[in-house]
Amino acid sequence: MSLGFESTQSVAIIGGGPGGYEAALAAAQLGAEVTLVERAGVGGSAVITDVVPSKTLIATADAAVAIAGASDLGVQLFAKDGTGKPLKPEIAINLAAVNKRVLRLARQQSEDMREALVEAGVRILSGHGRLDGNRTVVVSTDAGGTDFDRVEADTIVVSVGAAPRELPSAQPDGERILTWTQLYDMTSLPEHLIVVGSGVTGAEFASAYMNLGAKVTLVSSRDQVLPGEDADAAAVLERVFLRGGMTLLSKSRADRVERTKDGVLVTLGDGRTVEGSHCLMAVGSIPNTRGIGLEDAGVQLNESGHIRVNRVARTSVPNIYAAGDCTTFMPLASVASMQGRTAMFHALGDTVIPIERRRIAANIFTAPEVATIGWQEKDIESGLINGTVHKLPLAANARAKMMGITDGFVKIIARQESSTVIGGVVVGPRASELIYPIAIAVERRLSVDQASRVFTVFPSLSGSIQDALRAMHLVDAAAR
Known part of the structure; x- marks a missing residue:
């Protein structure tokens, strides 16, 4: 039409x-x-082979985490044996079905x-x-x-x-050494997945497979997960990864990946080796x-x-x-x-x-998610723009407490002179949804005062965005 x-x-x-x-x-x-x-x-x-399959897999991993953490909210899952004695069932992942x-x-x-x-x-x-x-x-x-x-x-x-992208020293074979397009042929959860590359793709799959129950080692050539992203966001993600049992090898470049009899051997630039059952190569495209x-x-x-x-x-x-x-x-x-x-x-x-x-919103579908829009704190620190930053932990939010959320934050970046919202970061569940009101403020050049006057529901995670905006008004008023 x-x-x-x-x-x-x-x-x-x-x-x-x-x-x-x-x-x-x-x-x-x-x-x-x-x-x-x-x-x-x-x-x-x-x-x-990319966005839809990977995010569907991640949704399954999120469901597994929700079930595993339900006991923190008072929800307990039990089965009964032949004598009527309660048993605590284990969460099982049928990767073939997934x-x-x-x-x-x-x-x-x-x-x-x-x-x-x-x-x-x-x-x-x-x-x-x-x-x-x-x-x-x-x-x-x-x-x-x-x-x-x-x-x-x-x-x-x-x-x-x-x-x-494929490396001559780590040629994918579709069975043990894999690209992200080949993961969906696996019929069982990898015993030990080595992920080479800690950018968006590597971090997302490392997070997903950890939450599905696999042992995961993440090899990063940089000093933080998600190089180039907000440093505070990367720190939260690294903390969650370590708490979940993931092994993080930072500043460790993978020189070679070889197939062994029943797995893979990854050789690092300093001579160290890591053995696993499978290796995902996430080194760009x-x-x-x-x-x-x-x-x-x-x-x-x-x-x-x-x-x-x-x-x-x-x-x-x-x-x-x-x-x-x-x-x-x-x-x-x-x-x-x-x-x-x-x-x-x-x-x-x-x-x-x-x-x-600067008006493009982006999201990384790890757990927790990382969403960004506009100018970032590193741009202020490097002198690219004159701005101010306010960060508010999600743990202070009433709805987050109810949901058992302990990791994440809302960060607002505003222009120093006019208090116009020029950027933001959200780390938390459904950050991909929560970044939207900040993106609107950036697109429409709203000041922190204008954006903070929009009503939010109480209790809601979006209330943390409003709280951060209101706090920046107080900082601005004090400066005047």
Whole structure:
């Protein structure tokens, strides 16, 4: 259905992940003739092997933690033996059943997205797409690469995503040495999972498998988990990891990972070795931009192979746009989606609001979750911006006490002169939900006073956001 005007343009999209999917919907809504090329399935790796599966697994881990911690709230689970004597049952994880559910939900999400595109009038081609100049997409529609379709288009969107980075000294075999796309083939919980890499992916899976009951060792080449993130957030997460029994090896670079008779052997840069049953390699990703004709079409890439784009997702070629993890923008599914829509609004003449990095909310789905928006405390410490910070522990919140929450905090960052909210951090359960009011304050340039005047429910975790904002008013008043 068109949104008020008809476009006579044609749009071809390579890649049906979040960026390509949203671009296709937006273009169809604006009346364009849209063709989407996708080789793995609508939703791309984000839905089929990455975001949807991993967060489904994490939801299961969260449920296991909730059950295990229920006794702290007075909920006790017992079974009875033949004599009527109560027994305390153990929590068991059926990983085969968990992974079966994970993959089923991923397939269902992919099918739902496909149906939405078909309903919107998008033509979907299954195959591998590449550019032939700046107005033609060639689609290989068979496994042998002998059958082709050619799609002529006024505007092209490249949204081909990224794949796990593989190291020559730690080649994945899909059985013991794994990438995050291969975890869902496991039928039983790993006895000892070694996670190499403490960025977002490594931290999320280390947290999930620890909470599912596996022994976990996290190997980090940096001095903290989640390097580059808020230091206080990383400290909370490390404390939770250690309390849960995880082994943290900081400043420890993995030089080599080898398959042994019944497990893996990880050799560190200083000569130490770690033995485990499985190893997850979480050492970043590489864009899927090779061999699809970008350079020949004049599209500029950086040294890592990512496509250079501006704030409306436009590349160096005026009628070619790019979205998602294959670009130089932030590798988040939400960002890919926004890039896809923004690209189509710009190309087809609709109202465009360029994407601003400082207004992008991000979340790390560990337990507890870590959510951020805008400028951070380290930016103030480094002198990039003149601001003030207030941090409030969640443990002081009445609702948190009721729920048994002891870890986490709310941190608000405001501009020193105007008290405008310019950033924030939330560490706690469902931080991905709690960051939203702070994101609104950042987007709408609200002052701490304006944001604090919005009513919150008592008791609620969001009340801690209001309390932190109110405390900053008092600090500001004292300064005046």
